[in-house]
Amino acid sequence: MNNNDILRRIRYTFDFSDSKMIELFGLAGREVTRAQVSDWLKKDEDPEVKELDDEHLAVFLNGLINDRRGKKEGPQPEPEKRLNNNIIFRKLKIALDLKDEDILHILELANFRLGRHELSAFFRNPSQSQYRDCKDQVLRNFLHGMQIKYHDGTN
Template identity: 85%
Template sequence: MNNNDIIRRIRYTFDFSDAKMIEIFGLAGRDVTRAQVSDWLKKEDDPESKELDDEHLAVFLNGLINDKRGKKEGPQPEPEKRLNNNIIFRKLKIALNLKDEDILDMLDMVDFRLSKHELSAFFRNPSQSQYRDCKDQILRNFLHGMQLKYHDGAHE
């Protein structure tokens, strides 16, 4: 999955306006313009579309955590320069204050089965032997389940 697709899905799921998107970046200490946000949200086939780099997606996800959970005291976490699906998944889990059961329920909503052990492997330290890479298919299904839960209101 590419970063632009991820941010588009999050925006749609929570029905964020451009102003809210800008505010979320600001909550993580990054000022962005409406034009930047607009270009990142355009479909890939639009000539005005701009690629959202890992660092800006990390800033957005950090801002989403601050928006949903409140800002922590002290210095804010530095945004990662490189992201992978595991980090994106973890940040969304934190932002939405999800327990493993919540995630498994959301995956169930899109008919995607995963065991608790398989799920926990995505959130382990990469140096652990039980660590597993989160594939695009799993992140895509999670984002779809997130949309069903938070946008379409299947489980309010």
């Protein structure tokens, strides 16, 4: 999955306006323009589309966490320079205040079954032997389940 697709799916799921998108970046300490947001949200086939880099997606997800959970005291976390599916998944889990059961339920809404142990492996430290890379299929199904739960109103 590319970063632009992830941004588009999150925007659609929560029905964020351009102003809200700009606000979310601002909550994580990064100023972006409406033109930048618009270029990132364009379809992949559009010749005007601009690629959303990992750092900007990390800033957006940090802003989403701040918006939904409140800013934590002290210095804000630095956005990651490189993202992977595991980090994106973890940031969404934090932003939405999800427990393992909630995530498994969201995945089931997308007709995707995953075991509790498989799920916990995605959130482990990469140096642990039980750590597993989160594949695109898992993240795609999680984002689809989020859409069903939060946009379409199915619980």
